[in-house]
Every structure is written in C-alpha cells, then in structure tokens.
Amino acid sequence: MSNKAVVSLTTGLEDPEKVTVAFLVAVGAAEQGRPTLMFLTKEAVRLAVPGVAVGTACDGCPPLPELIERYVAAGGSFLVCPLCFNARALDQENLIKGAELGGTIPMWNWIGGDSGDEGATAFSY
Structure with a gap:
C-alpha cells in the first residue's frame, strides 16, 4: 500500500468548512509522516496567496492559518x-x-x- 497522500481541493473560502476538512485530512497525513500533496484547483488556488486563508470555519474549528502552518511544518506541499x-x-x-x-x-x-x-491515497474536496 502507498504511503503518499494527495488531497485535491476545488473549493475556496466560499465553503470554509469544506476547506477546513480538507486541511485537517492533509495535516493528519503529513503529521503522520506521509508525503502529502494538496492539489489546489478552481477557487482553491486563492488559498495559495498569502493573507487569503484566514478565519475560522466554525465554532471549535481550528483557524485556517494554524492548519496551513502545521501542514507546511510537517512537510506538506501545495x-x-x-x-x-x-x-x-x-x-x-x-x-x-x-x-x-x-x-x-x-x-x-x-x-x-x-x-x-x-501511487497515493487520494481525497477530493
């Protein structure tokens, strides 16, 4: 079985909860030591611009900047x-x-x- 993980994200901040779930999956994979890639398409490409992925999707959800920081610190790439x-x-x-x-x-x-x-285990949001 592959150790790699790919998370495909098409949604941007028009659906912050979906973005948060995608990042939680990617962070989980990267923090477990899996080589992890997030493939950003459609409106999700805006998340790769500094200062765009801000805010918290829901009460109790981690802030998006924190998730991005954890993802990159764990070796994840976009x-x-x-x-x-x-x-x-x-x-x-x-x-x-x-x-x-x-x-x-x-x-x-x-x-x-x-x-x-x-290959890789793939998730799509």
Whole structure:
C-alpha cells in the first residue's frame, strides 16, 4: 500500500468548512509522516496567496492559518493549478510557503507516474 497522500481541493473560502476538512485530512497525513500533496484547483488556488486563508470555519474549528502552518511544518506541499491561478489574474511571484504552480503532469509525476511507484491515497474536496 502507498504511503503518499494527495488531497485535491476545488473549493475556496466560499465553503470554509469544506476547506477546513480538507486541511485537517492533509495535516493528519503529513503529521503522520506521509508525503502529502494538496492539489489546489478552481477557487482553491486563492488559498495559495498569502493573507487569503484566514478565519475560522466554525465554532471549535481550528483557524485556517494554524492548519496551513502545521501542514507546511510537517512537510506538506501545495501544487497550484496554473490554468486556474492565471485565469484569476493572481500574482505568480506571491505564493505561500510550500506552494508552487503545477498542473496534472507534475501531480502524476509526484504520485509516481510510470516509475512503478505504488501511487497515493487520494481525497477530493
């Protein structure tokens, strides 16, 4: 069984609870030592811009900045869809720590591509 985890997130702050759940899953994987990648697409690409992922989704939920800090500290990384990012005219030089622009081919290469790697456990939000 693969040790890697990929969390695909399409939702941005229009649904902060969904974003929080996706981050909780990613943080859990990364803090357990799994190589973890969050693939941000659609409105989720905005979360890779500093100062956007702020606030707390619900009473008792951890704040989004804390989840991002824990995720990055545990070695998690972000792959941000360049088509979605550029369609929103966001600044490519202004990304949060651990984030880089990259589409489906870099995602598949990270998972293992044709290398014979065992793939990854995937979650989609």
